[in-house]
Amino acid sequence: MCKIIPRYKYVIIGAGVSGLVTASKLMTQNSKDILILEQEDHVGGLCRTIKKEMAAYDLGSHRLHTSMSKKSKAYLDNIFKKEQLIKNRRYSKLFLRKHYIDYPLQLVNVLKGIGLLESILCFLSYLTAKLKSLFIKAQASYEKNLITSVGARFYHLFYRPYAIKVWGIRPDLISESAIKKRMATTNPLKLVASMLFQLSRQLSYYYLKGGIGNIPESIEQSIKGNVHIIKGVRDFNFIALDSPQKKLTFYDATTKEQRCVEFENIISTIPIPKIIQKLSGQEISHAVSSLVWTGLRLVFLHIKGHPQVYGETFYFPELEYTFGRVSIPKVFDPNMQKEDDYTVFICEVPYLAGDKISTIADMDLIDKCYNDLLKTKLTAGKLCDQFNFCKKLPFVYPIYIKSWEEHLQNVLDWISKHYPYIYLSGRMGLFLHCNIDQTMEVGLELAETLLAQKPSYIWHKQSRAFHNFKLRD
Ligand SMILES: Cc1cc2nc3c(=O)[nH]c(=O)nc-3n(C[C@H](O)[C@H](O)[C@H](O)COP(=O)(O)OP(=O)(O)OC[C@H]3O[C@@H](n4cnc5c(N)ncnc54)[C@H](O)[C@@H]3O)c2cc1C
Numbered sequence: 001m002c003k004i005i006p007r008y009k010y011v012i013i014g015a016g017v018s019g020l021v022t023a024s025k026l027m028t029q030n031s032k033d034i035l036i037l038e039q040e041d042h043v044g045g046l047c048r049t050i051k052k053e054m055a056a057y058d059l060g061s062h063r064l065h066t067s068m069s070k071k072s073k074a075y076l077d078n079i080f081k082k083e084q085l086i087k088n089r090r091y092s093k094l095f096l097r098k099h100y101i102d103y104p105l106q107l108v109n110v111l112k113g114i115g116l117l118e119s120i121l122c123f124l125s126y127l128t129a130k131l132k133s134l135f136i137k138a139q140a141s142y143e144k145n146l147i148t149s150v151g152a153r154f155y156h157l158f159y160r161p162y163a164i165k166v167w168g169i170r171p172d173l174i175s176e177s178a179i180k181k182r183m184a185t186t187n188p189l190k191l192v193a194s195m196l197f198q199l200s201r202q203l204s205y206y207y208l209k210g211g212i213g214n215i216p217e218s219i220e221q222s223i224k225g226n227v228h229i230i231k232g233v234r235d236f237n238f239i240a241l242d243s244p245q246k247k248l249t250f251y252d253a254t255t256k257e258q259r260c261v262e263f264e265n266i267i268s269t270i271p272i273p274k275i276i277q278k279l280s281g282q283e284i285s286h287a288v289s290s291l292v293w294t295g296l297r298l299v300f301l302h303i304k305g306h307p308q309v310y311g312e313t314f315y316f317p318e319l320e321y322t323f324g325r326v327s328i329p330k331v332f333d334p335n336m337q338k339e340d341d342y343t344v345f346i347c348e349v350p351y352l353a354g355d356k357i358s359t360i361a362d363m364d365l366i367d368k369c370y371n372d373l374l375k376t377k378l379t380a381g382k383l384c385d386q387f388n389f390c391k392k393l394p395f396v397y398p399i400y401i402k403s404w405e406e407h408l409q410n411v412l413d414w415i416s417k418h419y420p421y422i423y424l425s426g427r428m429g430l431f432l433h434c435n436i437d438q439t440m441e442v443g444l445e446l447a448e449t450l451l452a453q454k455p456s457y458i459w460h461k462q463s464r465a466f467h468n469f470k471l472r473d
Pocket residue numbers: 013014015016017018019037038039040043044045046047059060061062063064065233236269270271274296348396425426427428434435436437439473
């Protein structure tokens with residue numbers, strides 16, 4: 001038996017920031033027939049704070065960057081009271097060659113961290129690469145482009161291990177465009193200039209009192225009553241797509257009922273393969289299978305005492321350490337922990353489906369991370385065994401292999417042609433590696449497109465511009 005719920009003009013799949021923002025913007029324009037379907041029993045997606053008795057935990061290091069667009073800032077100012085937003089000085093560190101270096105990089109610290117000799121060797125290697133590039137044209141790839149830009153020595157010291165860690169594949173397979181997305185500059189002269197500039201500038205960021213997850217939770221509160229949100233949605237499927245009464249069925253794990261809803265438009269913010277799977281898209285299976293993400297295993301550790309190095313986020317590009325990044329919630333906001341005699345460390349361990357890290361048991365991963373925290377001298381405290389836990393996020397970082405743009409375009413063209421009422425959006429729907437404020441921008445722009453009644457092919461064409469976003473971490 002299928003319990004029928006009324007027809008909706010917009011059904012949004014996924015209650016992450018992008019889906020919620022689109023709903024709130026559609027709603028303010030008096031377009032109230034909106035339904036959001038979310039698989040989890042909470043909103044937020046990647047931008048979530050797990051709230052437990054002992055502490056509150058974000059899903060990895062999250063902050064709002066001060067350099068966000070006016071549009072996103074205005075949206076946030078509308079949602080939050082001023083006192084909810086904290087402005088903090090940034091104290092991030094990069095761990096390289098057993099030294100903690102201030103991050104973003106500052107010249108004096110880099111010299112201190114990698115040493116004067118290594119710095120000179122890196123500079124000579126840069127000059128050699130520049131000279132070579134005058135005579136030999138390098139092939140376009142992440143690796144070749146970076147070696148030409150920063151020299152082989154610094155590439156092997158920092159960029160190569162970092163790329164392997166984040167994307168889990170050989171860097172020569174990664175597209176050149178991945179550099180433009182992640183790095184503000186690869187030119188060492190510009191890098192040195194920006195490092196000098198940063199000496200005279202205090203870096204800061206915004207954070208939400210009580211956790212970054214208060215962003216989606218506040219949006220949820222603001223749309224309650226106007227937008228219908230169903231959480232705990234399992235196994236949705238489309239039916240009657242050829243008829244004017246297009247329907248979607250799903251199992252509601254909260255009420256334990258099979259439900260059925262009629263819709264006009266679908267906004268999908270879930271990973272591309274998940275939506276294509278529901279649309280019998282065998283003819284584009286090659287393109288879809290080329291759009292792959294790195295996953296993240298998060299390890300939440302509780303350790304006696306205070307950290308040995310002060311900072312809120314620590315980056316570990318070198319391959320010998322299990323994690324790529326570690327954050328300390330109580331430095332973002334002291335209220336993230338109930339008591340102060342221990343410290344919560346959140347370790348981010350990237351993985352690829354099927355690799356060793358993806359299958360290792362939680363307890364072993366906890367041990368590995370704890371041992372690496374001791375090895376890197378971030379702590380010398382004792383592990384509080386009873387409170388630690390892990391979480392697995394299967395879709396996190398899009399892997400920009402060569403020709404990813406072509407594959408994505410094929411998928412977007414196919415969906416626009418066969419299912420013109422489906423709009424792909426958000427980080428997962430558009431294969432974006434983006435920040436919270438950027439996914440907000442995507443959500444807002446999609447709502448404007450829908451309200452202007454533009455067809456999905458226009459939206460999908462427009463969406464290419466989002467791949468020019470510069471990622472900040
Ligand atoms: C470790 C980490 C650190 C980050 N740090 C920062 C930072 O410091 N600053 C910053 O600005 N950004 C940061 N980000 C990025 C930011 O969190 C994301 O870009 C943003 O939250 C993405 O929102 P979204 O709505 O586009 O996607 P998502 O959050 O992925 O939302 C998609 C939603 O769809 C739901 N869903 C999936 N499948 C289904 C299904 N079959 N049925 C129903 N629902 C489904 C998911 O549960 C989820 O709620 C970070 C991300 C990570 C992972």
